[in-house]
Amino acid sequence: MTTDPENAQRHLTPRARAALALGGLAGRASKMTGRGAGTQVSGRVMLAVAPDLLADVARGRRVAIVSATNGKTTTTRLLADALRAAGLPVASNHTGANMPAGVAAALGREPDPEIAILEVDERWVPKVIDPLDADVLILGNLTRDQLDRFGEVRSIAERWRTVCDTHPDLTVIANASDPHVVWSVGGHPNVTWVALGAPWRSDAATCPECAALLTWSADSFRCDACGFAQPPADYRLDDNTLITPEGPLTLDLTLPGDWNRMNGALALTGAIVGFGIDPAVALTGLRAVDVVSGRFSDCRLPDGRDARVILAKNPAGWTEVLRWLEPRATAVVLAVNAHVADGRDPSWLWDVPYELLRGKAVAASGERALDVSVRLDYGGVDHLAEPDPLAAAARLTGDVDIVASYTQFTHLTRATW
Amino acid sequence: MRTSAVRVGLVFPELLGTYGDRGNAVVLVERCRRRGIEADLIEVSAGSPIPVDLDIYLFGGGEDDAQVMAATGMRESGAAIASARSGGSVVFAVCAGFQLLGTTYEANDGEILDGLGLVDLATRAGDGRCIGECVVVPDAATGLPTLTGFENHGGRTTLGPGIAPLGRVTTGFGNGIDGCDGVLADHLLGTYLHGPVLPRNPALADHLLGWIVGPDALTPLDDHLVDALRAERLREAQLTGLAARRRDWHLNRG
Numbered sequence: 001m002t003t004d005p006e007n008a009q010r011h012l013t014p015r016a017r018a019a020l021a022l023g024g025l026a027g028r029a030s031k032m033t034g035r036g037a038g039t040q041v042s043g044r045v046m047l048a049v050a051p052d053l054l055a056d057v058a059r060g061r062r063v064a065i066v067s068a069t070n071g072k073t074t075t076t077r078l079l080a081d082a083l084r085a086a087g088l089p090v091a092s093n094h095t096g097a098n099m100p101a102g103v104a105a106a107l108g109r110e111p112d113p114e115i116a117i118l119e120v121d122e123r124w125v126p127k128v129i130d131p132l133d134a135d136v137l138i139l140g141n142l143t144r145d146q147l148d149r150f151g152e153v154r155s156i157a158e159r160w161r162t163v164c165d166t167h168p169d170l171t172v173i174a175n176a177s178d179p180h181v182v183w184s185v186g187g188h189p190n191v192t193w194v195a196l197g198a199p200w201r202s203d204a205a206t207c208p209e210c211a212a213l214l215t216w217s218a219d220s221f222r223c224d225a226c227g228f229a230q231p232p233a234d235y236r237l238d239d240n241t242l243i244t245p246e247g248p249l250t251l252d253l254t255l256p257g258d259w260n261r262m263n264g265a266l267a268l269t270g271a272i273v274g275f276g277i278d279p280a281v282a283l284t285g286l287r288a289v290d291v292v293s294g295r296f297s298d299c300r301l302p303d304g305r306d307a308r309v310i311l312a313k314n315p316a317g318w319t320e321v322l323r324w325l326e327p328r329a330t331a332v333v334l335a336v337n338a339h340v341a342d343g344r345d346p347s348w349l350w351d352v353p354y355e356l357l358r359g360k361a362v363a364a365s366g367e368r369a370l371d372v373s374v375r376l377d378y379g380g381v382d383h384l385a386e387p388d389p390l391a392a393a394a395r396l397t398g399d400v401d402i403v404a405s406y407t408q409f410t411h412l413t414r415a416t417w
Numbered sequence: 418m419r420t421s422a423v424r425v426g427l428v429f430p431e432l433l434g435t436y437g438d439r440g441n442a443v444v445l446v447e448r449c450r451r452r453g454i455e456a457d458l459i460e461v462s463a464g465s466p467i468p469v470d471l472d473i474y475l476f477g478g479g480e481d482d483a484q485v486m487a488a489t490g491m492r493e494s495g496a497a498i499a500s501a502r503s504g505g506s507v508v509f510a511v512c513a514g515f516q517l518l519g520t521t522y523e524a525n526d527g528e529i530l531d532g533l534g535l536v537d538l539a540t541r542a543g544d545g546r547c548i549g550e551c552v553v554v555p556d557a558a559t560g561l562p563t564l565t566g567f568e569n570h571g572g573r574t575t576l577g578p579g580i581a582p583l584g585r586v587t588t589g590f591g592n593g594i595d596g597c598d599g600v601l602a603d604h605l606l607g608t609y610l611h612g613p614v615l616p617r618n619p620a621l622a623d624h625l626l627g628w629i630v631g632p633d634a635l636t637p638l639d640d641h642l643v644d645a646l647r648a649e650r651l652r653e654a655q656l657t658g659l660a661a662r663r664r665d666w667h668l669n670r671g
């Protein structure tokens with residue numbers, strides 16, 4: 001990479017510089033008045049002052065976009081640190097601000113690094129791909145997120161497909177085990193397939209190509225009606241090992257859970273294929289990541305104990321978290337809201353195997369504590385109901401895990417943002 | 418008193434399970450077991466024929482492609498369902514499943530497709546989706562209380578002459594034509610209500626079970642958790658309804 005590290009900064013227009021300065025000011029003001037991390041506010045101000053800012057702040061950089069329903073924040077962080085382990089300077093939106101404003105703000109804050117690893121909200125990929133002049137596109141998975149967004153998986157797949165169709169020069173790294181991702185990538189000439197396995201199949205019953213029923217075997221899918229099928233994988237995740245064309249690589253991540261192995265496998269492939277990083281070096285970077293903002297956090301209980309707060313955004317995410325907690329946790333608070341960002345219809349509670357929590361100390365909590373409570377009751381899970389998650393946690397003894405829907409999570413962890 | 422277990426069939430959960438519809442089946446089974454009535458949850462996977470020997474056929478909600486696939490499978494098993502109906506089995510359907518009970522429905526590409534034709538109703542696509550808390554008041558003669566649910570659908574359903582709805586909508590849209598929701602016939606019930614609807618409305622679950630086991634077998638259960646949830650949801654819907662009416666009032670004056 002021969003780009004002058006000062007290149008990006010030096011080529012900024014006066015308008016872009018003014019936008020960055022004003023946006024920074026607005027962000028600090030927003031943070032001081034306690035309204036949040038300030039990233040979204042500052043990004044919005046920036047884009048209002050300079051609509052072409054995304055292109056300006058990305059110019060001269062090698063850009064990778066990471067998108068998925070679940071795991072994009074973690075995958076982004078793992079990939080960025082894999083590259084940093086190789087001594088490459090990397091800019092990234094590590095706070096999880098993943099819409100255009102947040103991406104602009106993040107790049108504006110870090111003008112120097114010649115590489116940008118950017119998490120982008122699924123719906124916004126088509127809008128940012130050209131301004132960012134992205135080189136690498138990493139696609140993880142597509143599942144239902146907010147339940148009241150009807151047809152969302154399908155419509156995102158269509159948008160991703162347009163992006164892939166119209167950008168043949170991209171280096172695409174994509175999950176071969178997810179039918180919607182595979183359909184989105186289509187016949188892209190430069191794709192590397194990573195088979196991550198498909199633990200959550202509930203949102204992929206029908207063929208994205210012809211709508212017939214998909215046939216699933218233990219580790220792959222196919223459509224008998226039109227021949228749409230899982231592509232042969234170049235890289236394949238097998239438990240803790242990524243099988244690569246050059247041989248097996250043991251992941252041994254510090255981050256817990258099967259889902260993080262999937263994120264790690266995708267990030268590692270991205271580092272190798274998208275940036276030519278030596279696998280052994282990339283692995284040292286991946287393994288050193290122990291906390292990712294956005295999924296886990298701690299909060300202080302009224303009695304001085306710390307509780308771990310875990311974000312679960314959708315049925316696939318809840319299921320992953322519960323499977324991980326089942327052998328570990330003793331006391332669990334389930335904190336569920338139903339605002340727009342959580343999904344206004346909590347009927348997904350019935351798609352999640354809360355029965356895994358039988359025998360533990362459990363509290364139903366959040367604004368929709370009663371929905372959770374009825375669900376637990378029919379699932380045979382003894383529990384108490386208390387809408388305030390901190391008060392609920394205080395009533396449980398020992399180490400407490402609070403699993404929280406989106407707005408509950410941001411509320412509980414705001415102090416640490 | 419019946420001697421065999423109540424067979425609750427969850428039909429095509431991969432296709433018709435978008436809105437936690439499994440919850441409806443779980444509640445039916447669990448409310449039997451809590452009364453000492455044996456009950457089994459039988460899942461009919463998509464692609465398999467629907468068996469003739471189920472006591473309750475549960476068709477849930479689904480997205481567009483899934484609904485088309487489900488319709489095909491249901492029509493292929495139409496004879497089995499009709500035969501089970503004549504033997505006293507119950508059909509309970511929600512949202513996409515409810516639409517499929519009728520003669521026709523409109524797919525998202527505008528094509529008019531055949532439903533099961535179990536009851537005279539037809540569904541067309543409407544302008545915009547009906548999303549939000551929904552409250553339905555059944556006719557007093559049914560003995561059913563006010564029902565609470567969450568609706569999310571683009572269809573507008575018209576009932577044929579002489580076909581009775583499940584109830585009158587006081588908050589939300591329901592069938593979206595005449596202020597009513599769903600359909601209620603002998604041993605057949607359809608609605609746009611999710612939530613899922615049976616966890617939120619145990620009386621409706623018991624209404625369905627009563628058709629199978631007889632009303633005398635339905636001994637009272639402790640529903641204090643659900644009662645609290647119902648009260649909360651109905652209060653919430655009332656506030657939403659008030660806000661909407663206030664907005665309309667201001668709009669009409671302005």
Ligand SMILES: [Zn+2]
Binds near residue numbers: 209211212224226227
């Ligand atoms: Zn196909």
